[in-house]
Amino acid sequence: xxxxxxxxxxxxxxxxxxxxxxxxxxLGAMATRLAMADAGVEQVDALxxxxxxxxxxxxxxxxxxxxxxxxxxxxxxxxxxxAATATGAAALRMAYFAxxxxxxxxxxxxxxxxxSEGVPTPAMAKALDAExxxxxxxxxxxxxxxxxxxxxxxxxxxxxxxxxxxxxAHRNARHxxxxxxxxxxxxxxxxxxxxxxxxxxxLLDCAPICDGAAAVILAPxxxxxxxxxxxxxxxxxxxxxxxxxxxxxxxxxxxxxxxLSAQAAFRRANIHRNDVSLFEAHDAFSIMTCxxxxxxxxxxxxxxxxxxxxxxxxxxxxVPISTLGGLKARGHPIGATALYQTCEIVLQLTExxxxxxxxxxxxxxxxxxxxxxxxxxxxLFGV
Numbered sequence: 001x002x003x004x005x006x007x008x009x010x011x012x013x014x015x016x017x018x019x020x021x022x023x024x025x026x027l028g029a030m031a032t033r034l035a036m037a038d039a040g041v042e043q044v045d046a047l048x049x050x051x052x053x054x055x056x057x058x059x060x061x062x063x064x065x066x067x068x069x070x071x072x073x074x075x076x077x078x079x080x081x082x083a084a085t086a087t088g089a090a091a092l093r094m095a096y097f098a099x100x101x102x103x104x105x106x107x108x109x110x111x112x113x114x115x116s117e118g119v120p121t122p123a124m125a126k127a128l129d130a131e132x133x134x135x136x137x138x139x140x141x142x143x144x145x146x147x148x149x150x151x152x153x154x155x156x157x158x159x160x161x162x163x164x165x166x167x168x169a170h171r172n173a174r175h176x177x178x179x180x181x182x183x184x185x186x187x188x189x190x191x192x193x194x195x196x197x198x199x200x201x202x203l204l205d206c207a208p209i210c211d212g213a214a215a216v217i218l219a220p221x222x223x224x225x226x227x228x229x230x231x232x233x234x235x236x237x238x239x240x241x242x243x244x245x246x247x248x249x250x251x252x253x254x255x256x257x258x259x260l261s262a263q264a265a266f267r268r269a270n271i272h273r274n275d276v277s278l279f280e281a282h283d284a285f286s287i288m289t290c291x292x293x294x295x296x297x298x299x300x301x302x303x304x305x306x307x308x309x310x311x312x313x314x315x316x317x318x319v320p321i322s323t324l325g326g327l328k329a330r331g332h333p334i335g336a337t338a339l340y341q342t343c344e345i346v347l348q349l350t351e352x353x354x355x356x357x358x359x360x361x362x363x364x365x366x367x368x369x370x371x372x373x374x375x376x377x378x379x380l381f382g383v
Contacts (some may be wrong), residue, residue, distance in 0.1 A: 007231040008215035008381075010039025011343040016180040016331035017350045019116035022210040024051075028067035028112035031213035031336070035108060036071075039227045044250035045104035046077040047379060050091035050111035051335035052084060052103075056126075057118035059279065061204060078178070083239075084127035085140070085284065086109065088338030089368030093237050099218045110215035121208055124334070127371035129245050139286075141206065143246055143372045145198035151253055152200060154347030155229040155302035161198075162286040163191040164308035166204045166328055168284060172315065173325025175355035180210050180331035198357035200268035204285040207326075214340040230350040235269035235363070235380040238262075244374045258295035259374035265365075267377040273297050276380075277361040278320040278348055279339040282369040284327045292367055293319065304326050320358045323348060330352035336369045342379070349383045 012034025014020075014027060022030070034041065036240065041263035046368040049064035061080075077098075083090035095109035100334065109130035125139040151157070166245055170186035173179035186204060194203040217227070224231035242258035243249045247258070266273060290304035298319050299307055312318040324330060324344040327337055345364040347353045366379040 004102060005221035006096050006099045006218050006234045007221045007347055008216050008218045008234065009224050009227035009231050010035040010041070010183045011346050011363070012036070012038060012213065012215045013178055013340060013343050014213050015178045016210050016212040018180065018210055020114065021189050024054055024060060024069055024112060024114050025066050025070040027211065027213040028063070028110055029070035030065055030136040031112065031215040032067060032071040035217045041106060041227065042073060042216065044073065044106040044108050045075060046095070046098045046107040047073060048091045048094040048098070048099065048107065048109050049078070049080050050082070050087040050088045050109070050339065051080065051113060052082060053113060053115060053123050053334065056123035057120065058114060063112070063346065070288065081373050083377070084125070084370040085334050086338065086368035086370035086375055086377050087205055087335045089241050089366065089379065092338060092342060092379065093377060095218050096234055099220060099270040105220060105223070107218045108215055109218070109339060110213065111339040112213040113333035113335040114211045115333060116211050133245060140372065141198050141201065144285040146200040146286055147252060147291065149202050149247070151287060151290070154253065155344065157305055160192060161206060161305040161309065162190060162290065163188040164311070164313070164357065165283060165286040165289050166191050168313050169322040169326040169328035171241070172323055172356050173329035176330055179325040179329055180208060180307060181329040191326060194218050198263065201285065204299065205333035207284040207328050210331035210333050210338045212331060214336045216342050216346070224374070232346045232349050233380045233382050236265035237379050238264035238268065239375065239377045241375050242373060246372050253291060255291050255295040255373045255376065257373055258292050258369070261376045261378040262296045262367065266381050269380045271363060271380065276363050276365045278323050278358045278364050279293065280323070280326070280364065280366045281321050282327065283322055284332055284369070288369060288373070289321065296367070315356060315358050323358055324353065324356050338366060341366050345381050349381060
């Protein structure tokens with residue numbers, strides 16, 4: 001089956017906050033309507049909603065239809081999509097398929113999360129193996145701490161090896177008016193002085209709990225300029241999986257799913273990783289950012305941390321990441337995260353990122369990690 005090239009023609013983001021007074025449905029509908037207004041449309045054919053935690057924290061399932069109704073879109077196809085902590089990217093992929101296949105001419109991918117209501121950590125832990133890992137008390141935090149500990153031991157890197165991932169993200173977030181930590185300065189000393197959450201993982205190695213919503217509207221590339229004078233094209237969308245449990249993998253420090261999905265995306269788009277102007281990595285934890293850089297090929301195993309230490313991840317560096325704050329400093333409202341990143345990529349590729357603008361940005365990559373990298377989605381974008 002042939003597929004149509006697909007473009008982004010509208011974006012919508014709400015401010016990321018620690019605890020929003022708005023209800024889940026209101027946040028989702030607000031991002032949806034902002035994206036529709038940006039594209040200049042009053043109706044769409046389909047809506048795909050990403051949300052990980054509302055059934056646990058708000059007691060609410062069936063979120064896509066709820067958002068469609070609240071946004072005044074009752075009657076459209078509306079389906080919820082989940083892929084654990086990569087849920088927003090999964091919603092984007094489903095919206096992409098809907099337009100690429102011709103099933104929809106206009107599709108919305110929207111993500112929303114209200115993590116402030118309830119206790120999210122045990123709910124997030126259900127992205128791990130409920131039969132074999134959860135009874136041992138495993139969480140996403142503990143799994144990432146184990147990876148970081150193994151990395152430090154295997155490669156004998158210094159204690160401060162990872163600090164600049166957080167420093168870079170917070171520096172960039174200061175120019176993002178929607179970022180949770182836009183007013184927070186973070187130094188290397190601050191990172192090292194922050195409290196240990198699960199040794200050696202510190203507080204400032206971790207993305208925060210927060211609320212937010214973001215959305216994008218997709219259209220066929222052949223019609224994109226009817227809606228936007230600056231459409232951004234989706235060059236590739238791919239997904240791969242690894243062994244579900246970290247301990248079952250041949251090498252826990254090699255993210256096979258990230259490698260496979262990146263390679264598939266590069267082949268489909270016919271581009272090399274060195275063509276990428278910016279990389280919006282899933283920096284929920286500093287160690288995960290490091291491992292993604294290695295899996296994609298920007299550094300050899302055991303060397304990813306040097307990209308941060310040597311300032312190669314800055315806006316004018318070799319591999320700019322977290323350009324508007326990333327999960328670490330913009331915030332990580334899970335269902336919305338990849339869609340915030342997509343909106344930010346659109347701003348970068350259309351030269352609207354202000355003081356966080358990457359010079360001459362033309363191609364961007366987004367990777368989203370589900371669970372302990374059991375699932376990784378890669379999207380490539382261009383102008």
